[in-house]
Amino acid sequence: MSDYSEIVIIGSGFGGAVMAARLGAHVKARFGDSVRVEVVEKGGDHTAAFDPTAKGPPLNAQGNRFRHTYDLRYLAGLTDVFTDIDGAFRAGVPSFNVLAGKGIGGGSNVYAGVSLRAPAEIFAEQQDGRPLWPKRYSRAALAPHYDSVAKTLHVNRLRWTDKDVPHWQLCTKRDLVFAEGCRRVGITALPVPLASENDANEGWWTQGQRFSGRQNLSQNYLAQAKAAGVRFSANVEVQRIEPFEKGYLVRGVDSRGGAQKPFERACKIVIVAAGAIASTGLLLRSRPHFQGARELDAPLARGAAEGILGKRVSGNGDYGVSGRIADAHAEAVESHKGKPIASFCPSLWKQHKVLILPFHADPLYLALGQISTLLRADRPQAAGRASARAALGADGRQERHWGAAYKARLSRFSERVLSMGCLAVDENEGEITLGPSGAPQVRWRETSVRTERRWNAALDAMRRIYEALGGEMYLDGYRKDGTVNTSHPLGGARMAEDGRYGVVGDDGQAFGNRNLFVVDGSVIPSALGVNPSMTIAAVAESIAARLITGDGTESLEARLAA
Amino acid sequence: MSAVSKRNDQTTARAAFSRREIIKIIGALGLPTLSLGCGDPNAQAQPQPRPDAGAPPDAQAARARYRDNVAALMDVLIPAERDARGAVTSPGALEAGAEQVLELANLVHLLRGQGLLPPLPASFTDGLDGFDGALRALVNADLDVLAFAQAPLTPFRRLAREQMERAVQAGFDDPLRRPVFELVRTACFVAYLGAVTSDVGLRAIGYDPFEDFAGGVYVSGYPRRRADGSMDDYTYNRAPAATPGDDLSGVLDADGELR
Numbered sequence: 132m133s134d135y136s137e138i139v140i141i142g143s144g145f146g147g148a149v150m151a152a153r154l155g156a157h158v159k160a161r162f163g164d165s166v167r168v169e170v171v172e173k174g175g176d177h178t179a180a181f182d183p184t185a186k187g188p189p190l191n192a193q194g195n196r197f198r199h200t201y202d203l204r205y206l207a208g209l210t211d212v213f214t215d216i217d218g219a220f221r222a223g224v225p226s227f228n229v230l231a232g233k234g235i236g237g238g239s240n241v242y243a244g245v246s247l248r249a250p251a252e253i254f255a256e257q258q259d260g261r262p263l264w265p266k267r268y269s270r271a272a273l274a275p276h277y278d279s280v281a282k283t284l285h286v287n288r289l290r291w292t293d294k295d296v297p298h299w300q301l302c303t304k305r306d307l308v309f310a311e312g313c314r315r316v317g318i319t320a321l322p323v324p325l326a327s328e329n330d331a332n333e334g335w336w337t338q339g340q341r342f343s344g345r346q347n348l349s350q351n352y353l354a355q356a357k358a359a360g361v362r363f364s365a366n367v368e369v370q371r372i373e374p375f376e377k378g379y380l381v382r383g384v385d386s387r388g389g390a391q392k393p394f395e396r397a398c399k400i401v402i403v404a405a406g407a408i409a410s411t412g413l414l415l416r417s418r419p420h421f422q423g424a425r426e427l428d429a430p431l432a433r434g435a436a437e438g439i440l441g442k443r444v445s446g447n448g449d450y451g452v453s454g455r456i457a458d459a460h461a462e463a464v465e466s467h468k469g470k471p472i473a474s475f476c477p478s479l480w481k482q483h484k485v486l487i488l489p490f491h492a493d494p495l496y497l498a499l500g501q502i503s504t505l506l507r508a509d510r511p512q513a514a515g516r517a518s519a520r521a522a523l524g525a526d527g528r529q530e531r532h533w534g535a536a537y538k539a540r541l542s543r544f545s546e547r548v549l550s551m552g553c554l555a556v557d558e559n560e561g562e563i564t565l566g567p568s569g570a571p572q573v574r575w576r577e578t579s580v581r582t583e584r585r586w587n588a589a590l591d592a593m594r595r596i597y598e599a600l601g602g603e604m605y606l607d608g609y610r611k612d613g614t615v616n617t618s619h620p621l622g623g624a625r626m627a628e629d630g631r632y633g634v635v636g637d638d639g640q641a642f643g644n645r646n647l648f649v650v651d652g653s654v655i656p657s658a659l660g661v662n663p664s665m666t667i668a669a670v671a672e673s674i675a676a677r678l679i680t681g682d683g684t685e686s687l688e689a690r691l692a693a
Numbered sequence: 694m695s696a697v698s699k700r701n702d703q704t705t706a707r708a709a710f711s712r713r714e715i716i717k718i719i720g721a722l723g724l725p726t727l728s729l730g731c732g733d734p735n736a737q738a739q740p741q742p743r744p745d746a747g748a749p750p751d752a753q754a755a756r757a758r759y760r761d762n763v764a765a766l767m768d769v770l771i772p773a774e775r776d777a778r779g780a781v782t783s784p785g786a787l788e789a790g791a792e793q794v795l796e797l798a799n800l801v802h803l804l805r806g807q808g809l810l811p812p813l814p815a816s817f818t819d820g821l822d823g824f825d826g827a828l829r830a831l832v833n834a835d836l837d838v839l840a841f842a843q844a845p846l847t848p849f850r851r852l853a854r855e856q857m858e859r860a861v862q863a864g865f866d867d868p869l870r871r872p873v874f875e876l877v878r879t880a881c882f883v884a885y886l887g888a889v890t891s892d893v894g895l896r897a898i899g900y901d902p903f904e905d906f907a908g909g910v911y912v913s914g915y916p917r918r919r920a921d922g923s924m925d926d927y928t929y930n931r932a933p934a935a936t937p938g939d940d941l942s943g944v945l946d947a948d949g950e951l952r
Contacts, residue, residue, distance in 0.1 A: 201887035203803035212808035228808050250951040288949060291932035301928040310933035319936045321949065462929065467900060469927035477944050477951060478936075494898055495886040499809050499879060533770040533878055534858060538785070541886075545899025661951065 136169040136362070137691055139381050139398040141369050141413065143172045144237020145664050146651030147404030148352035149280075149671035155359035157679045157687065166691060169362040169396070170353075171381070173405065174234030175208050176365040178349040201495050209233055209240050213408045213620075215574045227446070227561055227575035230618040231406050235365055238406060238652075238664065239348040241618070243472040243490070244326040246286040247661035248277050248669075250480070256556065256657040258443075263656040265628045265637035267683070268670070276672035280665055281324070283355075284346045289322035289473050299329055303469030308462050308549060308600065309489035310474060315599035318478035318592065323488075325470065326664075352668075367394050369413060370569070372401060372647070373420040379647060400646040400690060402639075403624075404671075407652035411441050411563045411623030412571025414634070414649070421644065429630030429642035440624060440634055441563040444573065445658040446617035448485065448555025450586050450609060452593055453497050455547045457601025463546045466491055472662075476592075483588040484556040484660055487596075492550035498532075498541060547602070553589035554619070556658045557582040561615075563623045575615045619663050624649045625656040638684040639674040646690055650674050760792075762836035763829055763877065765850035767791045769857045770881045771894075783897055786881035790890030795824045795880040797889075810879055817872040824876065832873055839863055839870075901925075 138154060140147045151170050158166045179185035213229040232238035251270035256263045280286075290296045291307070302322050310320035330344030357363070369383035378399040385394035403410045414427055418440065421427040428438030456464065471491040479485050531537060558579040566572040578586075586609075597604045608614045627633025630642035635654050641647040650671050652663060659666050678687045759765040764787060773785035781788060797803065800823045804810040810818065821828070836849035842863065843856035852860065864870045885894030892903045919925050946952050 200889070201883070202889045203797065203800075203807060203809075203883065203887070207803055207806050210807065212806060214808065230808065248950050292930050298928070298930070301930060303927055304929050307929045307931060307933060314934055314936045317936060317939060319939045319941060320933065321941075321945075324949070465899075465927065477941060478939055480944050480951060493886075494895075495809070495882060498882045498886055499811070531862070533861070533881075535772050535774075538771055541898050542783075543898075 134395070135397045136167040137398060138166070138168045138400045138402065139379075139396055140168070140170045140402040140404055141381065142237055142403070142405035142410065142651060143170050143235050143348065143353060143363070144232060144239065144404065144406055144651060145348070145667040146406075146671045147172075147237065147402065148239075148348040148356065149668050150402050150404060150648075150650055150675055151356035151361050152283075152352040152359070153672065153675035153679065154687065155356045155361035159359040161688065162691070164360060167362065168356075168360075169364060169398075170235075170356065171367045171369055171383070171394075171396070172235050172237075172363065172365045173368040173409070174365065176235040176363065177209070177240060178235055178353070201493065211409075213571060213573045215572060226614050227573045228614060228616045229408055229446070229573050229620045230616070231408060231620070235353065235363060236348040239346070242664055243662065244345050244470070245472050245475075245488070245662040246281065246284065246324045246326045246665045247475070247486075248273075249659045249661055249663075249666045253556070253657060253659055258559070258657075261632065262628070263625075265626055267637045268673075273666070273669045273673060276669040276676070277665060279672050280668040283351050284326035284665075284668075285328040285351070286324050286326050286346075286665075287328060288324045289470075291322060297329070302473040304462060304465045305469070305489050305491070305549065306474035308456060308460070308464050309476075309551065309596070311462070312456075312549075312596035312600045313476050313478070313487075316592065316595045318476050318487075320474045320476045320489075323473060323475050325473065327470070330470065369394070369405070370416060371420065372403070372413065372417040374425055374644065374647075399693075400648070400687075402648040402650055403653075404649070404651040407444065407620040407623050407655075408563055408571050408573060410649060410651055410653040411444075412565060412569075414624055415441055415563070415565050415571070416569055425643050427634065427641060427644065429634060430632070432643055433630060435631070439627075439632065442623075443559035443625065444561030444563055444623050445557055445559045445621040445655075446561055446575075446615055447619035447621055447658050447663060448553060448557040448582065448585065448660060449615075449617035449619055450555065450589060450607070451490070451492070451550060451552035451616065452590070452604055452607040453492060453548060453550045454593075454597040454604040455543070455602040456549055456597065458547065460547075460600055460602075464549045465545055466548060466550065467494070467545055479588060479592060480660070483585050485553045485585050485589040486555075486660060487551060487553050487589055487592060489549060489551040492548075494541060494544050494548075497544075497548070497550065498537075549597070549600075549602070551593055551596070553586065553593070554660055554662065555582065555585040555589060556660045557585070559622055559658065561620070561622070573620075578615075619652075619659075621652045621655040621658060621663060624653040626654040627656065638677055639670075640684065645685075648674070759850045761829070762833040762840075762849040763795075764792065765857065766832075766836060766861060766874075766877055767881050769854075769861050770878050771885050784885075784891075784893040786885055786894075788891070789881075789884040789894040791877075791881040791884040793890045794884040794887075795877065798823055800824060800880070801876070804876075804879055804883070809883065811875050813872045813875060821876075824880070828873075832877075835870065835873075836860070836864075 140151050143151065147170060151168065155168045158168055179187050209232065211231045211233050213231065215226045232240040232242065234240055249270065254264045254269045287300055289300055289302050291302055293301055306320065313320045326346035327344060366386040367383055369381055371382050373380040373382065378397060379401045381396045381398060381401060383394040385392050403413060405413060418427045424432060426432030428440040431438040472488050474489060476487040479487065558581055560576045560578055560582060562574045562576060563571050564574065594604045608616055624634040626635045626637055626639065633656065635641050635649045639648045639650045639654060641649060652667050655663065655667065677684050680686065759768065767786040771786035773781045773788055774783035776782050801818055801821050805818060839860040840847055840849035840852050843852055843860050849857065849860060864874045883889060888895055888903065892906055896902055944952060
């Protein structure tokens with residue numbers, strides 16, 4: 132017999148954490164301990180590593196137990212990389228890599244904290260002549276929820292000088308170099324709003340941070356959920372959801388304690404919030420158990436030849452490059468120090484729907500050439516995947532990605548290498564399918580003309596910034612290998628006004644399946660063009676508020692009483 | 694048999710077999726019998742006499758440090774720099790612990806999971822989890838095969854540096870060999886820039902030393918006092934000059950958010 136929780140939330144990132152905090156607090160106030168809310172998370176629980184009050188090994192100088200290392204064994208507990216297993220990197224075949232956070236806190240374990248709100252025009256995005264977003268969603272409608280997220284995550288706008296703010300609230304050296312490059316090509320860099328407080332300007336943000344610095348969800352939403360009595364089960368991977376008469380059966384593998392054993396939990400309400408890729412993968416695995424009117428892929432239930440589940444996934448227009456500035460430039464970049472992203476350039480937004488951001492890029496990833504590359508583009512390349520697949524050196528030979536010359540280039544990493552990238556409104560060219568083992572894999576269809584045009588505009592601006600600083604842009608991963616890399620996947624189980632075009636409605640509930648919700652990046656129906664954590668959390672706040680008040684949907688009380 | 698006739702025999706052998714066939718033969722024969730000087734993968738470094746006369750004595754000393762061909766390959770991929778007495782002045786992959794990284798359990802799985810392994814055939818990555826002694830012996834022997842094309846009867850680890858580099862390039866250029874070379878290269882960079890067993894690589898590119906390497910803890914936190922007593926500041930605390938003519942009023946609202 133399976134154990135029972137009234138509400139099971141699968142995943143603990145920006146969707147799951149918000150739902151756990153808000154529903155947990157409401158249930159606690161309304162029902163006391165008689166209603167059980169449980170968060171199930173595939174990865175481990177890193178909370179104690181952040182929490183100076185937790186038991187464990189001695190604290191480090193930053194007041195936590197978090198390590199600063201790229202040790203693979205350590206990183207494997209924090210991140211997942213989804214890729215195109217079948218088609219990856221073959222000549223002429225688009226490929227797609229998606230970096231996702233893992234463990235309690237989900238994406239917040241690896242995010243940069245940038246907390247921009249999606250522009251109003253995003254909510255009017257259309258595809259095939261039809262609005263992508265349900266009518267309920269607009270920048271104005273989400274405003275109070277954005278405010279709530281900003282307050283909970285301690286979002287502070289950074290500054291260039293410490294005239295009016297504490298010194299920790301400043302942009303990094305990298306940002307001033309970037310701003311000067313922008314100025315020289317006629318565009319403007321500005322500080323970002325950041326989910327951070329007294330972060331001490333540390334580097335290694337994604338691998339380790341002071342507990343009171345970067346706003347990991349463990350220290351805000353998830354802490355509130357725990358205070359409300361929500362139960363957390365880490366190291367439990369849900370493999371499928373099955374409907375039954377009174378609710379849902381959540382089945383998976385429980386790896387707590389080391390040994391693997393079956394996990395089974397019956398529940399009345401299930402909230403899928405494992406992130407865009409993992410949630411869509413879970414729904415795809417569960418789809419055979421939902422038949423007829425309960426078909427998980429609503430268009431299929433309505434007789435359509437093709438479903439929407441797993442289709443039209445956005446990479447949020449992520450496109451990273453690296454390059455160097457002139458040796459003679461007065462200021463060093465020191466890209467490894469300080470916050471990972473602290474400024475952005477919005478000057479191209481109006482015309483091209485792209486933002487440019489300088490970012491801390493791990494030298495390991497640059498050297499290995501997947502996210503970007505330290506190889507130079509000595510021979511000019513046309514933009515686009517059809518262009519050359521390898522950087523060519525000045526002598527026409529392929530430039531080596533090893534040896535003394537490559538090592539020498541790395542030695543200037545901290546001083547002269549500047550990485551930047553763009554976020555753009557792409558056209559949802561990604562796709563999620565199930566691999567042979569049932570794990571989700573991602574694929575990039577051919578890049579649309581519009582996306583290509585936007586990337587080209589950003590690339591041209593970035594190239595001019597490097598050149599204005601006396602340097603050069605190195606060949607990027609997309610041009611080199613045809614690889615699209617993103618850490619901001621969106622869609623896969625998108626929301627829609629009605630079941631012809633989406634998997635869930637505007638309340639996050641799956642069409643045809645009462646009490647089955649999806650609340651994370653997978654429901655976001657379009658690219659956002661900004662870092663998505665704020666918007667995912669704001670949408671989750673909106674859905675939670677409607678469930679609690681019964682505004683336009685069945686209330687939580689009614690659902691639990693039924 | 695004279696040295697000349699030995700060389701002729703080798704030439705004959707190279708004409709009769711493709712490199713792929715040689716690799717298969719080496720594997721079938723159990724490897725060490727054909728590998729000239731690549732040695733026991735578990736043996737400690739032993740100075741060896743070197744046939745490539747003409748190289749400077751410091752180069753001879755450096756090469757004598759290589760435990761085997763795989764270690765020499767690592768030193769080609771990310772070379773250490775040495776002074777005239779052979780002391781390391783700039784660490785390379787070996788000094789950063791690349792051999793330990795290569796021996797990590799589940800290495801291939803971990804590298805793929807982090808997106809660090811470049812495109813490789815599934816037949817290679819699926820069938821290989823780590824870099825065990827048998828594979829190391831195979832690679833040792835294969836490096837000697839590549840070395841023969843540069844200097845017949847000279848083990849890879851005793852080639853001149855330029856010859857080693859040409860042999861390694863040949864390895865990367867060969868689709869059959871490329872997966873192994875990419876795996877070793879990735880292990881080298883993970884060691885050099887990943888602070889798995891040492892922070893010497895990161896320090897070489899400008900990172901501060903770790904405060905506690907055993908705990909994997911990097912010195913961070915602002916403000917931090919340098920050894921000379923000054924404070925390390927990660928900011929310039931300075932506003933950039935305004936960009937003339939770039940009016941963002943239609944893009945940003947009063948709060949600085951995108952409209």
